[in-house]
Amino acid sequence: MKGIARGFLPSRPNRVLVLGSGPLQIGQAGEFDYSGSQALKALQQEGVFTVLINPNLATVQSGEDLADRVYSLPLTPHFVEQVIVQEQVDAILLGFGGQTALNCGLALEAQGILERHRVRVLGTPLSTIRITEDRQLFIDSLAAIGVQCARSRAVTHPEDALAAARQLGLPVILRAGFALGGQGSAMVREEAALAPAVERAFQSATQVLVEESLEGWKELEYEVVRDAEDNCVVVCTLENVDPLGIHTGESMVVAPCQTLSDHDHQLLRNLALRTIRHLGVVGECNIQFALDPRSDAYRVIEVNARLSRSSALASKATGYPLAFVAAKIALGYALPQIANAVTRSTTAFFEPALDYVVCKIPRWDFDKFEGARPQLGPEMKSVGEVMAIGRSFPEALQKALRMLEIGVDGLDPEAYPFPDPAAVEEALVRPTPRRPFALARALRDGMGVARLAELTGIDPFFLHEMERVVQLHSSLRRGELEALSAGRMRELKRAGFSDRGLGRALGAEEAVVRQRRLALGVVPGLAQIDTLAAEFPAQTHYLYLSYAAEGNDVVPLGPAARRVLVLGSGCYRIGSSVEFDWCAVQAVAAARELGLQTVLLNCNPETVSTDYDVCDNLVFDEISLETVLALQQALPFQGVIVSMGGQTPNNLALKLERAGVPVLGTTPEAIDSAENRSKFGALCDSLGIDQPRWTEVRSLEDLPRTVENLGGFPVLVRPSYVLSGAAMRVAHSDAELRDYLARATELSPEHPVVVSRFERHAREIEFDAVADQGEIVHWAICEHLEYAGVHSGDATLVLPPHGLYLDTVNRVRRIAARLAQALRVTGPFNLQLLSRHHEVKVIEANVRASRSFPFVSKVLGTNFIREATRRILGGPPGTEPGANPLELDFYAVKAPMFSFRRLAGVDPVLRVEMSSTGEGTGFGWTAEEALLKAMLSTGFRLPTRGVLLSLGPVGDKYRFTEEARELVRQGLRLYATLGTAEILHAEGLPVVAVDKEGQDSRLKDATALLRSGAVDLVINIPRDYGEAGRPDGFRIRRAAIDLDIPLLTDLRLARKVVWALGRCPPQALEARAWTDYRGRRPR
Amino acid sequence: MNLLLSDGTCLTGESFGAQREVRGEVVFSTAMTGYVEALTDPSYRGQLLVLTQPLQGNYGVPSGPFESVRIQVQGLVVSHYSPNFSHHAAVRSLGDWLRAERVPAICGVDTRALTRRLRESGTLEGALTEGRSPQALRDAEGVPMRQVAEVVTPGEVVRLEGGSGLSLLVIDTGAKENILRALHSRGATLWRAPFHHPWERLLDRVDGVVLTNGPGDPRDLAPLVERLRAGVLARGMPVFGVCLGHQLLALAAGAETYRLPYGHRSHNQPVMDQLTRRAYLTSQNHGYAVRESSLPADLEPWFVNLNDGTNEGLRHSYRPWRSVQFHPEAASGPQDTGWLFDGFLRMVGELRQA
């Protein structure tokens, strides 16, 4: 930073509005919490007043310490305008909240809102954004400077799309404009698939690009930063291992690019700079290229003129804080005026040099959705990703595969039992999440690299590297361990084999492998990511482990007692996402408040916790026993906190303790008594705590007796040590039960599976608390608006629990106190309970932070995680406790966000296994107001035309008549499927009957009705929570999802929504900062 | 095979190049692409090159273009070598090429740890050898660094006809081919003369002079500096210096040069144009620099390194002399400063008209 004068900054804004990305959904996940948080930090540093709108309270950015004012409101022009006026905002940032913020910005402009209130758009101008989002404008713009795009036609009518496709000739790819994560995009290879694909594409977009298919070309992404003075750098290059045709978000990706020569790289780099300068991006953007593997031919695929999933990955891969720098640029800084955050002695005007290789792999959760097709293509379906760092591709690749936590030890040819070579070939040609293992299998079975490259389009370079791993794997012999030389051990470890994986192949315990390895002197080095490949010393401790690194780049400061290790959440997946990242960030902050040095271990590039300025030592690596033991040597710590990162660290507790690593807080033994469903059941019995009747299943022989003892079907199958109800099913028959039991034991073979009585029409209660040596010190209680049977992660939660008797609340508290005592809990814990009339039964206890901790902490004003961490570390309590959950004078509701639209063919019905991908929170003076705001923030829209009712169970049909009357009173037209219509008709309600299955020619088909646009809310209550086949009404539910019509499937919630609609007209939904609700009286 | 350093360090790796024992100055480059260009860059003559990006050899070796007719480095040290390359332009593997050119190389070395050591202790002598003793280091074959003449090819004057009517004398001290390509592709007729050739005779026939890059300490070329002062500067001819050429221009104009602790060798060196305040990323490979405090009046700093503040370019306030420490011809590295060639040729053209 020598000789740089602080340059001239153009008129600096006073009050800046930042739009967040809202609830997490497929295609748009935690990465925007990271980019938004960085932007807020950058603005804060400049003393700019910041206002944030983000209804996702599970994020770090929505906390009280980053933005000056935070609104938990839907990201719609209606609410944003109110905030603009109220906060007297004079500038807005649109690039930090993903597609949601960008599209909201375009809408604000189109409605004249920005102009009306004189709000300046900082950073990349809206005119540029429009060009990059409109596929046709984009192609025209690039043509003007001679930069090539694929042959294509942008169309706005389905007929034109068909014509364009025929003119271009199949195969073609359909690409939706203004869309998120390739929503609606599809590769069309044969004529028969064309019309349906066109229809689907137009369901999510008004503009579709029909384009020649470049399947098989290399796909590369360049992350470019440009300042207003036209200084421009390419911060990171990313190479997709999966070639064009598979969305970058669905691809295995490496950084930096590995198969490009300098000639290739400079070609693309020059194109990137030329394009970005021409478009006039100010800040950060991502440009995607296709490169012909046989020549210098290239095409530009697209430019994202905003922070993106890839930019978060690039930031983590390089140590270059793209979002932070982009925010500074938006304020008028030039790159050379911004410090390099890692070296602190150089500037942000440079291109990082990497002395390692990074591998990213997405994680999919297809198993969670009945009926999902696990096919990968140009549309995003993954729910999370991991990033691994190594000194070779094999090391990074194998680490990344383990980080996914899908039960593999690396690139194992045996990972999946492909029945025959044909199945392997199928998995190669039609990619699914299993493709890496199909590759391994094919390589092992002698299908050469050349043939594989032909089948998959994957560059032979990567295949050769994989082949080396497979060869090493095949060379391992049982019983070989004792004979293993140091050289061979080193070779294996450098190729990314874990101790556990080696143990499995060699027939030895992980601990034995480890001993042998240590005896041979093979240990990993702790290396630093410093952005300049060691050319300059780094001031930050951003670290990873590699067996190719000799020695450690950093030395521990001070004794172990001064340091604590916090385990992060790992990969995001259904059931575990940004909420646990919030917890990890809070835990680290609390430890730092106590004067301790923190070490944070995580492997998820989408997180804030992996921002290196959050903790003292960030270790970006696998969350495993092997890593923790290595860290214990390299950065000795007093102990490890396992209760903040959700299920992943929690599951390590016992193993860590057995290996001699002190686990802080609640003892691993106590954790086990809660996680192990059988032990927990026994514990409750001994404490006299009521539970739904349950039994552990040891053999399949006396199943009928077991079911009889539980009171008959339906029963619930529940494996232990799982999150989000994985493999949990309601069985209605003997056959179902056997099937589900088999699946459950496959998922969690080391732990017991229990079967419980399924309680119908019960309320579900969520109890979150912090305890200190068994004494509860903070607590919160939420009520579910759905009946039990909808997984707590998919449920709508309300705080305070206005529907519970005081007596019920007291019972819950007594049960919690008894359990906390019995388990001597120190730290966070969570209980889930059922109540019916005055009975309260416990379903489960999680002796760790739960999904609802950020929600209750923010609503009550007590940071449960910071308090829990202080107790775990033996520190004094922190701030004054906030509100008592029963004395709140406002309401907060947390509603689930689903991503069913992306998962064609999946039944969007709620079950005991979780399927939501995110959450949104609403506040209000009434529960109704809070409910509607929460739902609006998750994509719900207020109905204005008509409602289609299809209420399965007869009882429900009657139970809904008052609500139906209310809908009519609200001026909505009622449509109903035949049975429902008859009952409502008998009640004297005007209702149009439609046909459910489209077979009765006398009635209008329900899906045709939906397509006609007459209906803007569908209430469909499936006949049962059964899953044998599909509960009826699937056609209606699926059509509602595909047509983006709000859908409710739980009777209790539907009733609440109807009354809320009546009592809270849109103008009554107030825009108010969420912190303003606390401690204030209603107006 | 071992990498033996003069401070006694011995790192063992696997050989993937020629079986020869060589000695040289150990330098590191943080460039992530461009091993083909780097290995043939004459500025690396006599040095053992350490690459910090661990994966090398991935895209093999093409049939050309190269930066000179042979591999120049004395030896190569990498972390992970990929024998199975993949690229449409590749004709052989990196290892095959190294063996064919009798250049030794090792992989399996932690090049990051090695780089840290070089950063901390400054550039060291080292050897690639099977031995481990100080004697082994001395026994290994080195290149006498004063004989830069060796790297200058061809050994006589070559004329490259251009179309623009401008002609330039390129005084070759170990030029990268791309400097010549950059000038020639812009239309200049080039007279490429080895620096030890009596090129003074050609000065009447050309419109300007280009001083190129090359290996070693510029002060070892004192006779050349003297000839430049008397022959070129005294006539007030347009001069453009690149890298070593920049240092030679500075010396000839009366400034000093000095040795950097571990040099600049990378693709990401940020420099700032002092006139426009614009910043550029540049490709660099040098171990010596011009001492800014020693600049004579009227020779002004043009570019400054944003990382460490060292001088990166000079311009004379009224004479047509320009020079840059970095490589505007790139190959390998970013091509963001290619406009410097345009600028120089424009200046030469204008002066000719005048």
Ligand SMILES: Nc1ncnc2c1ncn2[C@@H]1O[C@H](COP(=O)(O)OP(=O)(O)O)[C@@H](O)[C@H]1O
């Ligand atoms: N012409 C094409 N041929 C083949 N595949 C393509 C083509 N264009 C795009 N794709 C694939 O589709 C994916 C998604 O397209 P893109 O327009 O980038 O969607 P998004 O805007 O959601 O990122 C790309 O990542 C690429 O793999």
Ligand SMILES: Nc1ncnc2c1ncn2[C@@H]1O[C@H](COP(=O)(O)OP(=O)(O)O)[C@@H](O)[C@H]1O
């Ligand atoms: N006995 C039961 N009767 C009815 N519903 C139940 C019963 N047990 C669990 N559930 C439902 O199943 C969901 C998941 O069960 P839970 O044991 O909490 O799994 P997880 O550990 O994955 O959260 C609960 O949120 C609840 O809605």
Ligand SMILES: [Mg+2]
């Ligand atoms: Mg894309």
Ligand SMILES: [Mg+2]
């Ligand atoms: Mg639960």
